[in-house]
Amino acid sequence: MDAAAPTPASVAATAGPSTSAPAAAAGPSSSGAEPLAAAAQLPAAPQVLFQVPVQLGGAGSGSGSGVARACRHHAYSRKQKSLGLLCSNFVALYDRDDVETIGLDDAAKRLGVERRRIYDIVNVLESVGILVRRAKNRYTWLGFGGVPAALKELKERALREMSGSPVLPPMEESSTANLSDDEDDEKLEDVDEDAESEKLSQSQSIDNTSDKPDAPGCRLRSDHRKEKSLGLLTQNFVKLFLTMEVETISLDEAARLLLGEGHAESNMRTKVRRLYDIANVLSSLNLIEKTQQADTRKPAFRWLGQAKPKQENNVGNAVPPARPNKRAFGTDLTNIDNKRGRLDTTTASKVKLMQGAGNIVKTFERQLGQGSRSDFVYGPFHPAVAKKQETDDQTVKQKERKTIQDWENLAVSFRPQYQNQALNDLFGHYVEAWKSWYLDLTRETSS
DNA sequence: TGTTCCCGCCAGTAT
DNA sequence: ATACTGGCGGGAACA
Numbered sequence: 001m002d003a004a005a006p007t008p009a010s011v012a013a014t015a016g017p018s019t020s021a022p023a024a025a026a027g028p029s030s031s032g033a034e035p036l037a038a039a040a041q042l043p044a045a046p047q048v049l050f051q052v053p054v055q056l057g058g059a060g061s062g063s064g065s066g067v068a069r070a071c072r073h074h075a076y077s078r079k080q081k082s083l084g085l086l087c088s089n090f091v092a093l094y095d096r097d098d099v100e101t102i103g104l105d106d107a108a109k110r111l112g113v114e115r116r117r118i119y120d121i122v123n124v125l126e127s128v129g130i131l132v133r134r135a136k137n138r139y140t141w142l143g144f145g146g147v148p149a150a151l152k153e154l155k156e157r158a159l160r161e162m163s164g165s166p167v168l169p170p171m172e173e174s175s176t177a178n179l180s181d182d183e184d185d186e187k188l189e190d191v192d193e194d195a196e197s198e199k200l201s202q203s204q205s206i207d208n209t210s211d212k213p214d215a216p217g218c219r220l221r222s223d224h225r226k227e228k229s230l231g232l233l234t235q236n237f238v239k240l241f242l243t244m245e246v247e248t249i250s251l252d253e254a255a256r257l258l259l260g261e262g263h264a265e266s267n268m269r270t271k272v273r274r275l276y277d278i279a280n281v282l283s284s285l286n287l288i289e290k291t292q293q294a295d296t297r298k299p300a301f302r303w304l305g306q307a308k309p310k311q312e313n314n315v316g317n318a319v320p321p322a323r324p325n326k327r328a329f330g331t332d333l334t335n336i337d338n339k340r341g342r343l344d345t346t347t348a349s350k351v352k353l354m355q356g357a358g359n360i361v362k363t364f365e366r367q368l369g370q371g372s373r374s375d376f377v378y379g380p381f382h383p384a385v386a387k388k389q390e391t392d393d394q395t396v397k398q399k400e401r402k403t404i405q406d407w408e409n410l411a412v413s414f415r416p417q418y419q420n421q422a423l424n425d426l427f428g429h430y431v432e433a434w435k436s437w438y439l440d441l442t443r444e445t446s447s
Numbered sequence: 448t449g450t451t452c453c454c455g456c457c458a459g460t461a462t
Numbered sequence: 463a464t465a466c467t468g469g470c471g472g473g474a475a476c477a
Contacts, residue, residue, distance in 0.1 A: 076475080077476095078452070081454090104467095117454085120468085135476090136465090224477080225459070225460090228469060274470090276450090276451060276452055280451095298448085
């Protein structure tokens with residue numbers, strides 16, 4: 001649907017400020033223009049909404065590939081079209097009390113991007129509980145207040161499964177509470193997904209090359225799709241931080257961990273590309289930040305865990321000051337960061353350690369993998385209140401404290417039990433190492 | 448030159 | 463049949 005047809009200015013009109021989505025604006029179909037109370041009302045969001053300085057020449061931008069696109073856009077700057085920036089804008093646009101549901105077309109139109117990009121954003125936002133899909137084309141805005149619950153749920157689920165306890169009966173887990181009519185069918189699939197994911201697990205990473213070793217054939221195509229969905233990948237990426245408590249992790253490493261062994265080079269590349277997308281969005285939510293690994297200087301991401309709208313960079317971060325080092329979309333900037341927390345050093349080695357455990361991670365990742373959209377419904381947990389601004393320092397601090405506590409409990413109670421002895425042993429090593437590292441870490445951080 | 452990641456093709460799904 | 467979703471990877475901007 002996002003085919004050619006770049007409708008040049010379609011947006012500019014509706015989207016107050018300087019929106020301009022040169023080539024992208026292809027606001028597809030969609031019935032008429034919704035009233036959109038002009039996006040101009042963005043709160044005091046500073047750098048929001050695409051400030052594309054230069055209006056690319058007319059409709060321009062070729063349809064097809066980026067070739068045509070590229071050659072006539074001198075002023076083209078990908079920074080201004082980054083997912084991260086887009087996400088910030090998206091948040092600025094919808095993170096308000098009066099926002100209830102979000103229409104994809106509307107969002108695309110207002111932000112001046114093509115629908116396809118909105119899917120990207122929305123999928124990761126949903127993964128972290130900021131919004132929920134209600135129906136085709138419809139999402140409900142939960143806001144940042146939904147994040148803690150979503151993360152908690154993610155963590156719990158991860159731990160539950162790591163500990164070998166059977167994955168919740170899908171039906172129960174995705175307790176319809178929040179589902180709307182058009183989603184429940186997915187749950188049906190989840191049932192056999194569970195059963196199947198077991199045997200197919202290893203092919204997950206290599207499916208691309210169509211090399212199903214033992215030709216499971218029976219795999220639901222939709223499963224493949226789900227397994228690779230941006231949403232799921234986001235969750236698993238986040239789980240890496242939540243359960244392994246790695247302080248920093250490079251996208252390579254993440255990809256490796258998520259893919260497991262026998263991955264083709266191309267798979268890695270693709271996975272990493274996706275992770276970049278995800279990381280950019282998570283960064284703009286301030287859930288993670290870009291840094292470098294101490295030893296290798298390799299770019300990596302650090303978990304901040306305290307989602308909040310981008311503007312409020314100063315409020316209670318669960319982590320020391322974090323300068324805006326990551327490629328600050330929108331605000332542009334250096335990509336390179338020089339300083340990084342002391343933790344990185346230790347972390348780097350832990351991460352290495354983890355690599356050996358790739359298999360295991362992979363295993364549980366797979367178990368968790370069933371997370372189709374219907375799988376992560378934070379309904380029962382979600383507060384529904386406390387939306388917006390956690391600007392309140394007190395609250396934030398309390399939360400931080402609580403988080404630390406959580407982790408401590410976690411460290412203590414964390415004792416996975418694999419039915420499989422070998423796994424159990426292997427994992428044991430990993431856990432031990434992790435635990436000691438983690439304890440060090442908490443001691444350090446919690447001042 | 449390597450890294451980052453935008454863009455849109457196109458296949459799978461839903462209506 | 464049409465519309466919605468979203469995986470995927472080419473290739474260009476960026477460092």
